[in-house]
Amino acid sequence: MPTTKxxxxxxxxxxxxxxxxxxxxxxxxxxxxKEAKLLGFAGYKVGMTHVVAKDDRDNSxxxxxxxxxxxxxxxxxxxxxxxxxxxxxxxxxxxxxSEILSKNLDKTLSRKLVLxxxxxxxxxxxKDFDEVRVAVHTQPKMIGTGRKKPELFELAIGGKKDExxxxxxxxxxxxxxxxxxxxxxxxxxxHAITKSKGFQGPVKRFGVGILPKKSEKTKRGPGSLGPWxxxxxxxxxxxxAGQMGYHQRTEYNKQIxxxxxxxxxxxxxxxxxNYGLVKSTAVLVHGSVGGSKKRLIRFNVPIRPTSTNQDFPxxxxxxxxxxxx
Numbered sequence: 001m002p003t004t005k006x007x008x009x010x011x012x013x014x015x016x017x018x019x020x021x022x023x024x025x026x027x028x029x030x031x032x033x034k035e036a037k038l039l040g041f042a043g044y045k046v047g048m049t050h051v052v053a054k055d056d057r058d059n060s061x062x063x064x065x066x067x068x069x070x071x072x073x074x075x076x077x078x079x080x081x082x083x084x085x086x087x088x089x090x091x092x093x094x095x096x097x098s099e100i101l102s103k104n105l106d107k108t109l110s111r112k113l114v115l116x117x118x119x120x121x122x123x124x125x126x127k128d129f130d131e132v133r134v135a136v137h138t139q140p141k142m143i144g145t146g147r148k149k150p151e152l153f154e155l156a157i158g159g160k161k162d163e164x165x166x167x168x169x170x171x172x173x174x175x176x177x178x179x180x181x182x183x184x185x186x187x188x189x190x191h192a193i194t195k196s197k198g199f200q201g202p203v204k205r206f207g208v209g210i211l212p213k214k215s216e217k218t219k220r221g222p223g224s225l226g227p228w229x230x231x232x233x234x235x236x237x238x239x240x241a242g243q244m245g246y247h248q249r250t251e252y253n254k255q256i257x258x259x260x261x262x263x264x265x266x267x268x269x270x271x272x273x274n275y276g277l278v279k280s281t282a283v284l285v286h287g288s289v290g291g292s293k294k295r296l297i298r299f300n301v302p303i304r305p306t307s308t309n310q311d312f313p314x315x316x317x318x319x320x321x322x323x324x325x
Contacts, residue, residue, distance in 0.1 A: 009206035009222075009239040016236075017205075019246045024151050024296040025191035026248065031303045033158025036167040038134065040155045040300035041178050043076030043283060044143055045192075045291050047272040047323070051257060051284065053313035069313060071257060072289040073266060074297055077142035077280040078175035080106055084168050085154060086129040098126045099135075102173035109137055111149040123169060132157060132164040134171055138296065144276045145294050153298070178281055179259055185312035187253045188299040192291035196246035206239035253306050254299075255286040258315045269322040284315070 030039045051071050055062045083101045087094040101119040109115060133154045140147035157164045182188065202208045203220045211219045222239045234240070260266050263278040271277045275293050291297055 008237065009202070009208050012237060014247065014249075017247060018243055019196070020193045020248050023193055024153070025193060025250075025298050027153075027191055027298060027300060029303060030156035031158075031301045033301060036157060036159030036163035038155050038171075038176065038181050039158055040298060041076060041079065041176075041181050042138060042151070042153070042296055042298045043074040043178070044140075044145070045289060045293055045295050045297050046073040046075050046275050046278055046282070047293055048072050048288065049266075049268065049319045049323075051315050051319065052317045053257065053315045055313050057311045057313070066316065067313065069257065070287060071318075072285045072287065073272075073278065074283045074285060074289070074299075075143055075278050075280050076178040076283050077139050078177050079136040079138060080175055081134050081168075081171040081173060082106075082109060082137050082152065083135040084123065084172060085133045085135055086126050087131045087133065088128060089130045094131065097129055100126070100172070104173050106137065106139070106150070108139070108141065108148065108150055109152070112137065112152050123165065130161065132161070132168050134168050136176065142280050144279050147294070151296050158301075178283060179261075182256055182259065182283070184256060184258055186256050187302045187305055187307065188256060188285070189302050190251045190254055190285070190289050191298040191300070192249060192251075192289060193295060194245050194247050194249050194290045195292045197244040199242065200244040201241045202239040205242065205244045208239050249290050251290065252304060253302050254289070255312060257284045257286050257313065259283050260318075266318060268320045270324045273323050284318070 024042070027040065033039060049071055051069050052066050053069055055065055055067050057063060081102060082105060083099050085096060086098045086100075088097045098121065100121050100123050101116065103119070105115055133156050135152060135154050137150040137152045140150060157167060159167065197204075201220055202222050203210060208222050211221070211223055213219065260282045263280065263282060266282045266284075267277050272293070289297055
């Protein structure tokens with residue numbers, strides 16, 4: 001008989017499998033860009049639908065035909081630039097050396113942090129730095145979910161140091177639209193906190209096999225531990241019960257099918273289940289995106305693009321049929 005092979009369960013790439021610290025992702029690295037522009041944006045996950053598109057890809061088997069594509073809708077109200085953050089590169093990594101706040105900070109930002117009464121610093125006073133980033137915050141009051149507390153995070157800027165300063169100076173205190181950064185057909189990397197499943201056993205969490213019914217003590221356990229059975233402890237890489245979901249995950253190279261300014265062309269009859277109606281700009285992304293509905297999804301310029309082909313399916317219609325059943 002052939003040798004039975006039973007590879008380990010669960011990827012060791014994601015470890016430890018514990019809950020994320022906050023409900024929106026932390027991005028630690030960005031793509032390199034020659035042009036001085038923001039390298040990311042963020043929006044709220046609405047749900048999924050499907051679109052009918054004409055396939056214009058040169059090497060596609062369905063070229064020239066109408067195809068149905070599963071699509072995730074992300075509502076993207078404008079972001080607002082709250083401050084400029086100056087970083088200096090050192091032997092231990094980047095270090096924040098100065099921060100210049102906007103003079104007209106949004107009052108809703110007080111729900112997130114303590115707003116200073118005045119800022120005496122000026123951009124011209126900051127001399128010794130290597131990189132500039134923009135701290136932006138969301139405007140959840142512009143969507144229909146009833147949220148009030150904004151999310152605050154950083155976005156990197158492309159280009160050289162002098163170009164970054166000039167570009168960031170124009171953004172400070174102003175609104176930023178998703179169409180200013182991305183366009184139809186572009187590829188993005190999505191960063192999200194996945195949907196939480198709570199405390200789950202090894203069968204659901206890692207997919208271990210269920211033991212025969214005559215097994216003693218347990219059927220849904222990892223089974224015999226082999227040569228480890230005599231140890232006083234069990235190694236951490238054995239598939240065991242624990243937290244499942246609510247982890248930060250990144251998906252690379254997902255394509256934007258369409259950026260729709262008119263929300264009426266996206267809203268189905270009766271609205272989206274567990275979300276409601278889209279009121280701001282909607283971004284239609286090919287395929288699924290991690291995270292639950294109403295959760296903030298961050299997406300950036302792809303850090304390792306696999307395709308330079310700019311051809312993409314031309315959306316002809318978006319499904320508006322009711323999702324209420």
